[in-house]
Amino acid sequence: MRKIPVYFLAASFFSCVSAVEAAEPQMPVQAIQRGMEGTCHTVFQGSKVEPFGFRVLSLMQGMLGPGQDVILARLTGEKAEFTGVVAGMSGSPCYINGKLVGALAYRFGSFTKEPIAGITPIANMQAIFKLPAEKEPTQKQVYYPQTYRQALAQKQAQWPVSLQPISTPLSFGGFRADVLSHYLPELEKMGFKTVMGGISTPGASIANPDMPQKLEPGGAIAGQLVRGDLSIDGTGTVSYLEGDKVLAFGHPFFNEGYVQIPMATAYIHHILASEAGSYKMSQSGKTVGTITQDRLTAIYGQIGKMTPMIPVDLHIQDGIGVDPAKIHFEVFQNPGMTPLMMAMSVQNVLASRLNFNKGGTLQLEGRLRVDGQTLTYKNRYSVSETEDVALGAVQDLANALFTLWNNPFHKPNVQQLEIKAELQPESRQSMIRRIWADRDDFKPGDSFTLYLELETWRKQKDLRQFKLQIPENTPYGPLVLLAGDAKSFDALEGSVETGFSSYQDLLKQLFSKRQSSDLHLLFLTEESGLAQNNLLLTRLPASVQELLLNPETVNASIPIRSPGSEQKIPMDTDLSGKVLLNLNITPYAHAIN
Numbered sequence: 001m002r003k004i005p006v007y008f009l010a011a012s013f014f015s016c017v018s019a020v021e022a023a024e025p026q027m028p029v030q031a032i033q034r035g036m037e038g039t040c041h042t043v044f045q046g047s048k049v050e051p052f053g054f055r056v057l058s059l060m061q062g063m064l065g066p067g068q069d070v071i072l073a074r075l076t077g078e079k080a081e082f083t084g085v086v087a088g089m090s091g092s093p094c095y096i097n098g099k100l101v102g103a104l105a106y107r108f109g110s111f112t113k114e115p116i117a118g119i120t121p122i123a124n125m126q127a128i129f130k131l132p133a134e135k136e137p138t139q140k141q142v143y144y145p146q147t148y149r150q151a152l153a154q155k156q157a158q159w160p161v162s163l164q165p166i167s168t169p170l171s172f173g174g175f176r177a178d179v180l181s182h183y184l185p186e187l188e189k190m191g192f193k194t195v196m197g198g199i200s201t202p203g204a205s206i207a208n209p210d211m212p213q214k215l216e217p218g219g220a221i222a223g224q225l226v227r228g229d230l231s232i233d234g235t236g237t238v239s240y241l242e243g244d245k246v247l248a249f250g251h252p253f254f255n256e257g258y259v260q261i262p263m264a265t266a267y268i269h270h271i272l273a274s275e276a277g278s279y280k281m282s283q284s285g286k287t288v289g290t291i292t293q294d295r296l297t298a299i300y301g302q303i304g305k306m307t308p309m310i311p312v313d314l315h316i317q318d319g320i321g322v323d324p325a326k327i328h329f330e331v332f333q334n335p336g337m338t339p340l341m342m343a344m345s346v347q348n349v350l351a352s353r354l355n356f357n358k359g360g361t362l363q364l365e366g367r368l369r370v371d372g373q374t375l376t377y378k379n380r381y382s383v384s385e386t387e388d389v390a391l392g393a394v395q396d397l398a399n400a401l402f403t404l405w406n407n408p409f410h411k412p413n414v415q416q417l418e419i420k421a422e423l424q425p426e427s428r429q430s431m432i433r434r435i436w437a438d439r440d441d442f443k444p445g446d447s448f449t450l451y452l453e454l455e456t457w458r459k460q461k462d463l464r465q466f467k468l469q470i471p472e473n474t475p476y477g478p479l480v481l482l483a484g485d486a487k488s489f490d491a492l493e494g495s496v497e498t499g500f501s502s503y504q505d506l507l508k509q510l511f512s513k514r515q516s517s518d519l520h521l522l523f524l525t526e527e528s529g530l531a532q533n534n535l536l537l538t539r540l541p542a543s544v545q546e547l548l549l550n551p552e553t554v555n556a557s558i559p560i561r562s563p564g565s566e567q568k569i570p571m572d573t574d575l576s577g578k579v580l581l582n583l584n585i586t587p588y589a590h591a592i593n
Helices: 007-013 076-082 120-129 148-155 177-189 338-353 389-403 486-496 504-507 542-548
Strands: 037-043 049-060 072-075 093-096 099-107 116-121 169-172 192-197 220-228 232-240 245-248 257-272 277-296 298-303 309-318 327-331 358-372 373-385 414-424 431-436 447-457 461-469 477-484 518-532 535-538 557-570 574-576 578-585
Touching: 007 099, 049 076, 049 116, 072 076, 072 099, 072 461, 093 232, 093 414, 099 120, 099 232, 116 120, 120 232, 120 245, 169 277, 177 192, 177 518, 192 277, 192 557, 220 277, 220 338, 232 257, 232 277, 232 338, 257 298, 257 327, 309 338, 338 414, 358 389, 373 389, 373 574, 389 504, 431 477, 447 477, 477 486, 486 518, 486 542
Parallel strands: 169 192, 309 414, 431 574
Antiparallel strands: 037 049, 037 093, 049 072, 072 116, 093 099, 099 116, 169 232, 220 232, 220 257, 220 327, 232 245, 245 298, 257 277, 277 298, 309 327, 358 373, 358 414, 431 447, 447 461, 477 518, 477 578, 518 535, 518 557
C-alpha cells in the first residue's frame, strides 16, 4: 500500500486555515493627514468581525523611536464610544478608503473622556518579515544565573503613563483566584489584563459551535501559553494575512524576540465595559500554527507550523488518600516566561487538589527529561499555618528551569516534566537555637558528642545529640563548626561559587540543592582556598593561588576560607536557621571516654 507523505497530511490538516493570498492595498504614513476618517475591524462578541470608525488626529513621528511612528486617532461609532479602547482590540486592522493603514495598538491615559488610541503603521509591522532565523546562544566560559523573579523585574515594561500598549487579556482557565492574586502585580506590570475564564480544550468547538476554524483580518487570535487540564491564553486581533504569514497585536506580547507559542483562533464571549478599562472575555479555539516573533511593532506567526511544548504530569496525593489526582497540561517553551507560567500552573494544581489553604508539609519528587537525560529531584517543604506551603516549592522549580533555559552553552530540548506531590496537613518545622560540644579542645581525628537545641513549631524545646569526628587531616589551630538548614548552606555555597563552566556541569548541579529535612554540618579552618568555576579548591599553596588569581582568571576565582568535610544528618522535621561553634585543634587535647 502506498504511504501518504507526512507533509501532505500536515498540509491537509491545516488547509482549513489557509490565508488570504493576495496582498491588501496599503496607505503609507506619508499620505495620512489630520481629519481623515476610516474603519477598524474587530470582534465584539462571538466570532463575527465588525467595523467601527476612527478619525485621524495626528501623526506622532518617532514616538516609539527613530522611524517608529504612531498614528493618533479617535475611535467613533456607538460600540467603540461605549466601550472605549478595549483590552483585546490590539491588532485590529484599520483602513482609510479601503487601504490598510495599520493596526490599533496603543491607548493614551486612564479614565479618559474620549476613546483615543494609537495605530502602528503596517509598514513597520511588515518589517518583521525581513528578520533572520534565530541564532545559537553566544558561548561563554562561565554562566552566572539569576532567579526567575529577578529577571522578570528587569523585563517589566516601563511605559510612560500617557502612552501604554493596549493591554493583552490573559485568560486563565481552571485557576483559583487566590493563586492569581499572588502573581497579579507582576502580570500587570508586564502589560497584561488578568481574566478568569473557561479552560481552552480541543473540545472548545463543541461547546461553542461558532468557534472560528480559521484566522481572518479583524478576527480574534490567541497565543496558547498553557493548555490541557488548565489553560492560559493571551488574546488579540489579527492585523494582516499573506499566504501562511500572520501579523497581529501591533505591539509586543512579551517582547521576547524569537519565540515558539501555539497560535490559535479565539472566541469572544463578551466585552466587559468599564471606565477603569474594558476588556474582552475570550477563549482560545483551534490551534492553527506557531507565533515565532514577538517584536516592538507586532507578533508574527506562521500557519501550519507545529509548536514544541513541554508535557507536564502531576500526581497528587493528600496525606490520607482521599483526593488522589493526575493532572496533565503543556507549557510553551521560552527562557523568560516559561518559569513563571510553570510556577503559576503547578502552584494552582497543588492549591486546588491538596485541599489546603495554608500550612502543612509538602513532599515533592520529580523527574525532568532534557536532551535525552533524566534529572531527578526531591525535597520537603514545611511551613506554618500563616504561609503557603506550595509557594517555596514552585519557586525552587521555576528557578531551576530558568537557570536551564537561559544558559549560554546549549539550547535545551526539554521533553517532559513529571512531579509527584504528597501533603501532610501538620506542619513540622523547627528552629536551630544553639549547639555545643562535650569539650572545647580536640586532636585531629577525635570523636565527640554534639548537642543540638531546637525550638519546634509548637514552641517546645527539643534536645538532640550526635556523634561526630574531627577530620584526620585538620591542621592545628582554630576550627569552626557551622550547623544550619539547607537554605543557609545553599546561600553560603552560592556566595563563593562562581558560576557553571559547561552545560554538563549545569545539568549535574541543577537539582543538587540540599534537603530541608537534613541538619547540615561544615568544618571551616583558616587555611586559604579558592572558589573557581563552581568548584571549591581547598588548602592551596600560595604559589598555586597566585597562579589561579592571574588577570586572565581573576574574574572566575574568589578567595575563601578552606572548608573541611561537610556532613548531613537526616531529621524528622524541617529545619531553619544556622549557628556557629568555635573549636580548638591542639596536640595537647585529652579525649573524653
